Amino acid sequence: MAHIQGIGKPHEGPDKLSNLLCLCPNHHVQFDRLFLFIDEDWNVRRSSDRELIRTLTRHPEHVIDEECVEYHRGLCGRSRYSLGSG
Template sequence: MPNARTFAELEPEAGFTAETADLLRNPVTRLDAIATLCETYLENIDRQALFARTGLSGYATAGSLLSLTEDEGADGATDEYGRAIGPAPRRDATRSVIVRNEALARRAKELEGNRCQICGTTLRYLNRPYSEAAHIRGLGSPHHGPDELQNLLCLCPNCHVLFDGLEIYVDSDGLVRGTRGGRVPRPIRRDPRHPMDEAHIAYHRTLCTLKAGEPAPS
């Protein structure tokens, strides 16, 4: 085995070449590389746990879903029966958020009539139509998707969570499928006035392959 003196004499270099590093700075190329490595070498392992250990936890979701942990927050005081005493505790927090173009979000909802493009549900809240504008390719790191109409879907809250959580995806034929199967495919609704960029849909579909290849939760 080489020792420290050998390394000092030979001065080996490690890491990516400059050309490779430049390629991997592109979010789409980087995701393709991660997916290829997972499919080739990391079958049937907990990929999300691996991502968390290697600084790639952003690939666990497609958008802004928070990490679901059970130990966050402070426990409030309870009586001998486990009932809360007084109001829920509070804590101060500071965070940085991405500024979205709300006019674009409203436009996507208007074009689809506030009807979910996946399940067709139309909701009302406070006597007004309610829907959510979901980015196909997330705006934040590591996805760095654009805030544009072609990157938006009009979804109900349930489908928004499933889509951002990589539980459903749109295949190359425009059918919505379950990432792990077990879901009857159905076409995604598309208003002719509401364009969707196939490159963004393909990016989301690649993200879902990361979840599809890991073992199902017990």
């Protein structure tokens, strides 16, 4: 399981199910290192050039905290609130 918004300093994300994603070990590392982000349409994209990797597969009973996703997207420079997001 990967935390979307890190739970330690400096991120202080919530330690709850809605802040977690099930990822394979390789994608977990890439997500943690900000090589991947989830866009507004739930597509997984490469941070460097926004290339589409795939659409995130979501279970209907797993509610994902969109604020945590937006926080992670901002760390990748891809938030609608980030300067220079593209």
